[in-house]
Amino acid sequence: MQEALELSHKEVEFKTKLLNVWTDSAQTWISSENWSKCEDTLELSGECYGGLDLATTGDFCAFSLYWPNSSSIKTWYWLPEDTAKRRNDQQGDAIRGWCRDGLITTTEGNVTDYNFIRAKICELAEMYEVKEIAYDRWNATQIVNDLVADGLTMYPFGQGFASMSAPTKEFERLVKNGKIRHDGNSVTSWMLGNVMLRRDPSDNIKIDKAKSGDKVDGPVSIVMALGTYLQEAQNNTSEDFWFLSI
Secondary structure: OHHHHHOHHHHHHHHHHHOOOOOOOOOOOOOHHHHHHOEOOOOOOOEEEEEEEOOOOOOOEEEEEEEOOOOEEEEEEEEEHHHHHHOOOHHHHHHHHHHHOOOEEEEOOOOOOHHHHHHHHHHHHHHOEEEEEEEOOOOOHHHHHHHHHOOOOEEEOOOOHHHHHHHHHHHHHHHHOOOOEEOOOHHHHHHHHHOOEEEOOOOOEEEOOOOOOOOOHHHHHHHHHHHHHHHHHHHHHHHHHHHHHO
16 A cells, blocks of 8 residues: 555556556646655756657657756757647647747757757756766667767667666656656646556556657656666666675
8 A cells, every 4th residue: 555655656556456446547647746846956966867858850859867966857858940830729839938938949940950959968968977868769870879979978778668667666756755856847847747657567667658648758858867877876786796796
């Protein structure tokens, strides 16, 4: 029961199997209340880890940095100008407002100019100690090669349960325990509200882009940034154990 209270992704299973209560599987993953409580002044110093979600060239792209020493996260967004203009629902008005406010960088035309993303990542790498950047292999070959040529360390990050489950669960725990710090970016808040999870028979979880209510690129990039940090921490622990055992 305690596990069900701690992790919202467990709640549906807990109610259905143990309490015989039917629930809607579209339940919010991370509540706006819990997320709002984590808004704070960020401490952007020390080593940080990145996550790059390029999505498609005609849609949102997101880049997140995670600072483990302060559990601070910050996300940047890009969107083709034509895509922002074409969206004619209520959310489209909000998106265009975020573009005007600078929360989303628009690129001219109907495809994202990856040179804008590359330039921004390089700028951030000059400002901060970016140790490693996780990326989805799909559609990322050219910009990854360019960023490697720029001197950045790029880490291919699988999008399946094996890679995504642990950082997705860890992100949820950090938020629910008030251990994450974010800057209140409205785009990220909106995307978190869109998230739906997919679960396998072993209770591994990941963000399901296909079934989520709308765009979720920001949360995916955050999970990848956290994931590459967790991978390195695990590797360092294994190396320390090997050294102590010889």
